[in-house]
Amino acid sequence: MTDTAMPQQHIVFATAGSLGDLYPFLALGRKLRQRGKRVTVATSANHRQHVLDTGLDYVHMRPDPENTAAFHARYMHPKTGGQFVYQDYLSPAIRRSYDDLADATRDADLLVSQSLMALAAPLVAARTGIPWVSAVFQPMSFFSVYERPNYLPFPLLPWLCGRSPQMHQNIFQYVRKHTEQWVRPVLDLGRELGIAEQGHPMYEGQHSPGCVLAMFSPMLGGPQPDWPASVRQTGTAQLPPAAAPLPEALQRFLERDDLPLAIFTLSSAASNDAGDFYRNGLDASGALGMRALLITSGLAASSRLPEPLPDWAFRVDYAAFEQVFPYAAVVVHAGGIGSAFKAMQAGAPQIIVPHAHDQLDNALRLERLGVARVLPGKRAGARALRQALQRVLADSGMQAAAASVAQKAKAEDGVSQACDVIEKVLRDA
Template structure:
């Protein structure tokens, strides 16, 4: 463990999920460490080496995901993925999550939790008295009645609710009741712990996920602006990007420079890449018919996907690439709509095609579409022809290219890491 500087404090971050859920907290942890604080990440065992490589303390917080195609298929199912995550993965493990996090936070000064995923954090805060703040990584997680609810299974109902907060409120009432069964073990443990007051009535997936002291809205104003029903202590910090100072391989550097043909980057989030289907094979076929180069960033279980061997000279597959290094070389970026990938594509000023798989990805994609910087292909199994047609349209769309360049200029004033750490240090002053 790292020694605590004499003037420093101890901050515990609680998160689970994919690398997209981990990286923002690694970014904050690195900055807080530079400011003289000690940082512990309480998260799943799968992230142990990522945390240690960042120079931060690791504390195991269960549950741990199964690294199997069957688990990831259920986790990323477009219709039932949310129910699986809560009813079958997070909620049943709440007692072990609580034990692990209570131990991690035992001698800490501040607990910072990821909203929606770190279900034990509000319980630990209420039962131990540790000062607690929460962080929201994507705008959909606020479930505002003043925005279109893109998580509903019926597009027409989503559209109608987006036009009427009153109707949205009535629909949301039934959503709350329906999802209570998903988190029944959390509600049972809350009663056993004797958590009283208004917190006893809070739904763990909705108002219960937010701290009454401070809520960090850690996403760009380009993706979502404050709404009247956001929690009162919410502060929008902007996106907290984790930048790994890892140079591109010589092979990748040569590929990025080797041709004047347009380059398209095809990638899925760290979660969606574990249930990629034919995405990369379809991407290769679409690129071939359009005569463009293809960079296939294939992490997770997708790294084992079968593609033609050898690949044609206009294509390259890599397990990992720092997006801030490769996106500026692209004519277009095709991705699944993860919020961090979306923002890095915005920063690069490039047109996007979003192929959403599950959870917040459709919502993020539709927000990008409203900005005029992306096309959305609903249905994760797009097929090569559909993807080719969308790419052809995007590559020829001058208005989208201009909108993407304008959005890139707007992102340059954001420093989500510094702003969020300023808020954390303010809360440490109250701890």
């Protein structure tokens, strides 16, 4: 009898950036593999082990970030970080990125790319004709003129643009023109490949005309009139942590109920440019009679802190947020979309100290939702942090809002919804 079984469909995910830009795709990849698909993740070398640990295939896609304090300080600069990422990091490597991704998708049935960062994906899709889905992880990435542009570095402009879509449109056209120089190598390569004009790689050109996944919670932002028509909002895709118990000493510390607990952590990118964040958190907690859990990682693991720590403080280089956030009276972080959503699921009020990129926009959305206070300026000192902690602990309204939001956040299943959309695209291709 002839074997008529269908060949295994192959999906390639393409992403760059921090772990927050990788984990949603690992979550989708694992679910799609359970549904019988072959999944490959094309990303930088520093993410290789994370991909393999999830059981997915890995392909190297350049560029690779430097693991130095100088690189990360430029990457996370609050005003010039975006220019550095595109002009000095991603765009100069576009030809290598393109070659890597073209090789990775040679036998693929579908390409799924992270918007904004995987700059080679639109070019590969246009050149090869492979079906293509793009994914947006945070609301800001749509750059809607109907929302306040919190990415602008001058405080007055976001406020003015937030009041007038027409003014926002005028300012946006200037920003769009100004940033073309940041991605000039990408535009040049597209012309060399004979690809028809796709638009600005950071704006309209980042989105697939066939399907865009809006992979963030509707509580943080919903459809706007100028979103692409192909958007499908799925909710946040979370990668569950490995099923491993917490270290006994950490578990005992968390279960203490003598003092309220503040958890201090930074995103994987911001942790490499931590400054005095952890020291200020320790000082503020001590002054208020709180316990402090300091979750350090990356270059932040070398942050200078007292040795030994007082008995009301505990430091770890890693802890699964799902396991520790539910113990917190407040979570203090930089505003990464993944950290924010896990705090939402835990029902924990948040204090956000944004560093760069989408973090301020995420923070202000959480503040409007009633679950967070924002400390603008990545170098917020111990005094400002102490005052914010005092206000959050005394704010029963914020605590009630956080508990209400938690019920809705726990009900989201962004992974299944996004995978359903991806499988429909495969069926229709």
